[in-house]
Amino acid sequence: MKRKPIQHYEARAAVAKALAHPSRLLMLDALAKKEMCVCDLTELVGADQSTVSKHLAVLKHAGIVDVRRDGVMTYYRMKIHCLEGFWKCVESVLRQNLKDQSAALGV
Amino acid sequence: MKRKPIQHYEARAAVAKALAHPSRLLMLDALAKKEMCVCDLTELVGADQSTVSKHLAVLKHAGIVDVRRDGVMTYYRMKIHCLEGFWKCVESVLRQNLKDQSAALGV
DNA sequence: TGAACTCATGGTAATATTGCCATAGACGTA
DNA sequence: TACGTCTATGGCAATATTACCATGAGTTCA
Secondary structure: OOOOOHHHHHHHHHHHHHHOOHHHHHHHHHHOOOOEEHHHHHHHHOOOHHHHHHHHHHHHHOOOEEEEEEOOEEEEEEOOOOHHHHHHHHHHHHHHHHHHHHHHOOO | OOOOOHHHHHHHHHHHHHHOOHHHHHHHHHHOOOOEEHHHHHHHHOOOHHHHHHHHHHHHHOOOEEEEEEOOEEEEEEOOOOHHHHHHHHHHHHHHHHHHHHHHOOO
């Protein structure tokens, strides 16, 4: 098992960083179901359109979503399908953590 | 399919944020194999001991690692085992992205 | 051409993250 | 008790992230 270079972890960190914002995760959850335009996502998130556009640029730059232009509209779609299962696993662990903590407090 | 509340995505973002640093990912990769003390991890990362300690606090607070005290030493160990598969999937997608981009450039 | 629409990009202020130094706390041992 | 070792925690400066406003770029249609 050879040691991975630091660049390897920087690449991973770039992906994690792109995931590290609730608005982006909300959009990804929606994009997992179907592609959506910036206007749809702006309404979904409820922030300024420019803010949403920048969030999408982050996701695109990280290689998590893909873009398709159609006239005036720009449609974003999911490119990484590892997320659903990942969050499911993470959340089951976090739920168990909470249970353990409750038990430790003698509830 | 009911809409998840914003708190749901904030919880996810907290985990992603904890993962969003190369040093922390390096430590997690090592911790996936065996528990390690702060001194081991400090040597692994090559940063100041206080820096490593703070990184570990971030991982612990996110519920990603667990702590065990033994005398003077503090051992950290992995608590979430979803990461290995997740990164494997992510990296395969990123590799494919690169291939597609190369092909698009007509290489 | 010009207005309306969709989206992206500077600019900027507020906030968060990060790393190191100094230092404090906790434990084992002489 | 005193000392050495291992960790954790303030403090602080440098850097990064974020949100909004204003505006620009590209497209459609009358």
